[in-house]
Amino acid sequence: MATVKRKIVHIDEEKCDGCGRCVPACAEGAIRIIDGKARLVNEAFCDGLGACLGECPQGAISILEHEATPFDPQAVNDLQEKLPLHSSAHSARSEGEVEPLPCGCPGSAVMELDAPGCRVEDETGLHSTASRLANWPVQLRLVPTSAPYLKGSRLLLAADCTGFASPDFHRRFLPGRVLLVGCPKLDDASFYREKLAAILAENDVRELVVIHMEVPCCFGLANLAIKAVKEAGRDIPVIIVKLGVNGQVLESSEMERTVI
Template identity: 50%
Template sequence: MAVRNIVKIDEEKCNGCGQCVTACAEGAIKIINGKAKLVSETYCDGLGACLGHCPQDAITIEQREAPEFDEEATKAHLAREGKPEPAFACPGLAMHQFEAAAKAGPADDVEAPAVPSQLGHWPIQLKLVARTAPYFADADLLLAADCVPFAMGDFHQRFLKGRSVAMGCPKLDDAQFYIEKLADILGANTIRSLTVVHMEVPCCSGLTRVAREAVARSGRLNDFQDVTVSLRGDVIRSETVEVESGVASRA
């Protein structure tokens, strides 16, 4: 067995709603005796598409020894269940090609004036920032997924201006470390507000869970703004997530 990412379900939090079952394309989760259960580790690919669908925050991704994900066994399992085979790839890896916002023309030969950066500090990676860095004092904090600035042409003016920033990837990095680090930052500083910006792909919604759990642990904020960005760089949803100390619920 190898050490890999795999779903962990907290049965005490689970209310048996079944939303995770629908979200799991591999059929790895079932409702048994009113609780969600991982029926086989070999059916779980560890990508965490189910995370953003659990209203009780009962699902997390942990790294531990587990059998490798078995694509052929999963296909056979789905066939027995009468379910369609999934495309065995994270939706966030699907290829997209976009047309440029404007076609090149004669005017493009003239060098355009540089757009000033709104970045106010360095480093910006959540792993690297210091919990008591001076730029976190009395700050409006932005927690952004790595891909967002590449998708959004107006990211600097729309979100970064006037904010301190920390960035990370909830799919590729250690989410538990992010929760603990962000909770430390919130607990050690007077943070005026928190805005979370992430992409629409399922794995990226893990950043919302990171923020929710970190805020609950810190007990410093009552809510934060959660913004979802499309692959074309448009804001498709912006909502307030209300958080009580130790408890998180969506407004």
């Protein structure tokens, strides 16, 4: 499709914190939260009028004029028909229709969990353990570098599988720590390294504990964490924990800071 010079929304990914407030403000459905950031999913869906501008608390959205795909009202109508439950900030809602959340995607909303979570009883019913999770979201990809719970924190960077392999993950590793999780094999390790380095550089993090599985593909998490600490120029304790597939801690050691 030929392009034309016109006004269209521009989203500054560096400023965007993924709050999602712009999503319901776009009646055309041109904006979605992808990988923790607001994205313009299709230029043809954006009318360039900027209804989303005033919804961004970070000032990440602007209107620029450049070569772009022309606005296509028919494509927008087709999208609406495919998403029957879609509603916008400008459309009337029928009875029983759910009001969209003001913060957009719940998975991107930053929360500090002060009170202990739900409790789970053991098989005897005599003892119970409460969730020790203290922050949300936990996915490294989704956590904004400006999340308030990162300030002065002790970070726990855990490979995705560790929480399932360790029978006492909450009791042993979570208390007093902010949890970040990711998979060094299935996800973008370079992105993780850069994101972690930014978190370390912008927040007064006091300690970093990295937990990975014993399988070779999981060792990359420790490597990227060490590089991130070096890139951030931080002199903090870095503790590497290797977990067996049976849940047993196989190794636990603090890295020499001179090496980092």
